[in-house]
Amino acid sequence: MAEQACPADPTADRKQDQVAKAGLVAVDLHIHSALSPCGDGSMRPGEVLLSAERRRIAVVGIVDHCTAGNAKAFLDASAAFDVRVLVGLEVESAEGVHILALFDSLDAAMDMDRLVADHLPDLRNRPDVLGEQLLLDAWGHVIGTDDRLLVTATDLTIEQIARHTTDRRGLSIPAHVDRSLNGLFRVLGMVPPDLRVPAFEVSASMAPDRARARWPQLAEVCLLTSSDAHVPEDIGRAMTFISPDLARAELDACDWGEELKKELCPGGGGGA
């Protein structure tokens, strides 16, 4: 997977300078660690958070497929960096749709982790086909491997995943909704009417304005774009820009998501 990754956007630095002048800061809420089988072995706390800091990213979201097993390592390591770290999981719903569940507290993330574990099929990973799933400590040492098949669907519906995330004071964001594989629009055709989420993510290759033009349902909602990075070079290849006050706001992930929605919704938060 790592070989196919796109290089970082060469204009990103210039864009970011413009954005910095406008008084905004960057967030990238979809980053995988070495615990994702498709995640590069170098995606360890130090490397990831240093890359984020160098790219002046104020808030990162660390998610792995159906597990938050490296959440503690990243939260512990975050003390040494000037980056706010949200931790969580990229859960695959029964329908085959990916949705991010992000938390600011380790307890909440691990509670969601246990719930998701109970809804995964009992299958083993094939490291020779999919890659190793490395459990790390804050210093990046390998402290174990997860041998479950994590790149697979749970039997939870997308609405259930969103509800369980909110119940644990987390922030749920359907991931790369435009993508043919595991994207909400492709798999489910349209946003389910009962899905309660503060924001939707479009993939790194899709600018939010273009997404809004193509899917009218997105016209009024909060749209994020994130890197979905699996290698350090990709961190920040797509980002969303928010106010520094929001980046620093001392709110749990659920309330933070609501504030994010207000800030990023066209017209200031009137949307879904």
Added chain:
Amino acid sequence: MTEANTLTVAQVAESLGLKVCAGGHKLDSEVVGALVSDLLSYVMANGKPGQLWVTIQTHSNIVAVAVLGGLAGIVIASGFHPDEDTTGRAEEEDIPILTCDAPAYEIAGMLYQLGVR
């Protein structure tokens, strides 16, 4: 050949032993063809009015997709069952939902043999 073989949803259900899960009062529509897919966006783009749709998706969005496409009904294969949200919506929207234990591949073969082309 198609005219002679035109079947209603009720006749298809009876011939193939499909269980009627929702929309039982709307089984008189004619089945003019069928398609098999689990990607709802594909069905939205390619479904034709009067077709029977074979899928393993049970999410309530399947009802909306069937309404948009004017489909004759939905066959949920492989023993999957829709929840109350989905069946409730199907009742409201007059979309028959039929279930069966046979996988989509077998259902497609049986439909073809019945004359649904």
